[in-house]
Amino acid sequence: MKNCGQFREMFEAYALGALDPAERAALEAHLGTGCADCAKSVEEARWLVSQLAYMSPEATPSDMLKGRLMQTVRAEAHAVKRPAPSRSVIPFWMWAGVAALFLFSAYSAWNAQRLQQEIYSANQRAAAILQERRDLEAQLQLAKRAAMIVTDPASVKIALASQDPQSPAIEAKWHSQLGIVLTGQKIPAPSGNRVLQLWLIPKTPGGRPIPSLSLRPDADGKFVLLVANPPELMAATKALAITEEPEGGSAQPTTTPRWVGGVS
Amino acid sequence: MRVHGLIQFQTRAVFRSRRRRSNLKPLFLAAFTPTANPEVSLDTTLVSRLLQKDVNAFEQLYDRHSRAIYGLVVRILQHAGIAEEVVQDVFLQLWRNAAQYDSPRGPFVPWLFTLARNRALDTLRLKSERQRRREDQTEELPPVVSAPEYEKQLDEKRRAEKVRALMGSLSPQQKKAIELAYFEGLSHTEIAAALKEPLGTVKSWIRNGLLRLKEGLQATT
Numbered sequence: 141m142k143n144c145g146q147f148r149e150m151f152e153a154y155a156l157g158a159l160d161p162a163e164r165a166a167l168e169a170h171l172g173t174g175c176a177d178c179a180k181s182v183e184e185a186r187w188l189v190s191q192l193a194y195m196s197p198e199a200t201p202s203d204m205l206k207g208r209l210m211q212t213v214r215a216e217a218h219a220v221k222r223p224a225p226s227r228s229v230i231p232f233w234m235w236a237g238v239a240a241l242f243l244f245s246a247y248s249a250w251n252a253q254r255l256q257q258e259i260y261s262a263n264q265r266a267a268a269i270l271q272e273r274r275d276l277e278a279q280l281q282l283a284k285r286a287a288m289i290v291t292d293p294a295s296v297k298i299a300l301a302s303q304d305p306q307s308p309a310i311e312a313k314w315h316s317q318l319g320i321v322l323t324g325q326k327i328p329a330p331s332g333n334r335v336l337q338l339w340l341i342p343k344t345p346g347g348r349p350i351p352s353l354s355l356r357p358d359a360d361g362k363f364v365l366l367v368a369n370p371p372e373l374m375a376a377t378k379a380l381a382i383t384e385e386p387e388g389g390s391a392q393p394t395t396t397p398r399w400v401g402g403v404s
Numbered sequence: 405m406r407v408h409g410l411i412q413f414q415t416r417a418v419f420r421s422r423r424r425r426s427n428l429k430p431l432f433l434a435a436f437t438p439t440a441n442p443e444v445s446l447d448t449t450l451v452s453r454l455l456q457k458d459v460n461a462f463e464q465l466y467d468r469h470s471r472a473i474y475g476l477v478v479r480i481l482q483h484a485g486i487a488e489e490v491v492q493d494v495f496l497q498l499w500r501n502a503a504q505y506d507s508p509r510g511p512f513v514p515w516l517f518t519l520a521r522n523r524a525l526d527t528l529r530l531k532s533e534r535q536r537r538r539e540d541q542t543e544e545l546p547p548v549v550s551a552p553e554y555e556k557q558l559d560e561k562r563r564a565e566k567v568r569a570l571m572g573s574l575s576p577q578q579k580k581a582i583e584l585a586y587f588e589g590l591s592h593t594e595i596a597a598a599l600k601e602p603l604g605t606v607k608s609w610i611r612n613g614l615l616r617l618k619e620g621l622q623a624t625t
Contacts, residue, residue: 152614153607157525158585158592183510188618190514192586193521194567196479198471205488206466210459213499217457 155185300401320367341379447512454502480524525589570620578613
């Protein structure tokens with residue numbers, strides 16, 4: 141601080157603002173070097189100069205001044221504090237409630253859709269089970285009916301002999317009220333998609349064969365065919381015949397009978 | 405003021421205590437720290453509340469200091485209406501820029517005096533009415549005013565009385581030179597020209613007068 145001495149007498153005048161520009165510039169340049177002692181002296185000189193304010197007697201400003209100031213200050217304080225609540229007019233707990241409600245609604249909608257799908261699937265399964273049951277019951281009824289036809293002594297046994305000596309015969313039993321049952325074993329399957337069709341040959345002279353049901357033996361050549369409602373009465377039927385026909389059967393025989401049996 | 409009366413009573417009580425128990429002087433002096441002055445503590449607290457935009461704190465600061473500030477500004481400007489504008493500007497500066505007041509480094513009132521004087525002298529120096537508008541003025545606030553160790557315990561009223569007494573004890577030339585510098589913002593050269601005295605003489609008057617004021621305030625403790 142070798143230059144401090146030349147500034148020592150300037151501190152009060154500097155704080156007072158009375159230094160001429162050149163002196164002030166020199167002192168400020170020195171203060172700019174970071175001289176702590178001179179900086180402290182200047183601060184104390186500023187305090188000393190500030191005490192000169194007490195030379196002037198106190199005076200009372202108008203009430204209007206305070207009114208204007210307070211009005212401005214209140215408005216600015218309000219403007220500063222206002223954005224905070226306005227930013228969150230809806231409190232956090234309400235946002236949380238809305239979010240919870242939204243999630244609950246979404247879950248409810250998803251759950252309702254899931255339940256509807258489950259109900260639909262259950263209905264489908266129930267319908268399938270019912271249908272399966274009906275089919276089984278129908279098959280059971282048919283099986284019972286076929287069994288009754290086969291076992292009833294009143295049924296008439298008809299042997300349908302094959303035109304091919306290598307093929308086994310097909311047996312038929314006809315109950316006048318319950319229908320006809322045809323059974324066969326080791327029956328060779330027709331070629332391709334062709335089927336075996338039953339025909340009733342009427343006693344009426346010149347009468348055309350009456351078409352009945354068609355069938356395909358299983359892989360072992362077995363089959364049981366029930367004709368619950370024969371298209372002709374037993375008394376009016378001369379014989380039963382089986383031909384090979386296209387899939388779905390034919391209205392008139394298209395091939396010669398492979399099995400034929402007379403109705404006694 | 406009621407606050408002053410209370411503080412005077414407390415100060416006198418301390419002085420009586422000092423007279424009775426002179427052997428406890430170090431402990432007594434410890435009470436004269438900046439935080440021991442209730443006025444300083446109150447001002448510091450109020451200014452800190454301004455940072456939270458506390459309108460009540462601002463109103464208390466205005467009620468406590470507006471008369472002294474207005475008296476100073478009227479003395480500089482010699483015009484009540486313009487002085488009120490400057491006082492309004494000073495307090496709005498305080499309200500808007502309270503964060504710039506570094507309370508740990510210096511007392512509040514001398515800093516506020518400095519701010520008010522600077523604003524008043526700025527206004528005095530401006531020529532035209534349009535230039536006098538606020539938007540043309542700087543927003544810069546004065547630096548911190550550090551009180552010396554010897555002067556931290558006087559209340560406002562006692563300090564004012566002391567300063568006036570000390571200034572009244574100066575020679576008329578000294579007092580006039582200091583007043584021209586302080587209230588009119590004149591430089592040494594301008595004062596010398598106004599008083600038609602040599603520049604060196606004016607510098608001596610001002611420096612010696614201020615040193616005498618300093619010594620007088622120092623002797624108060």
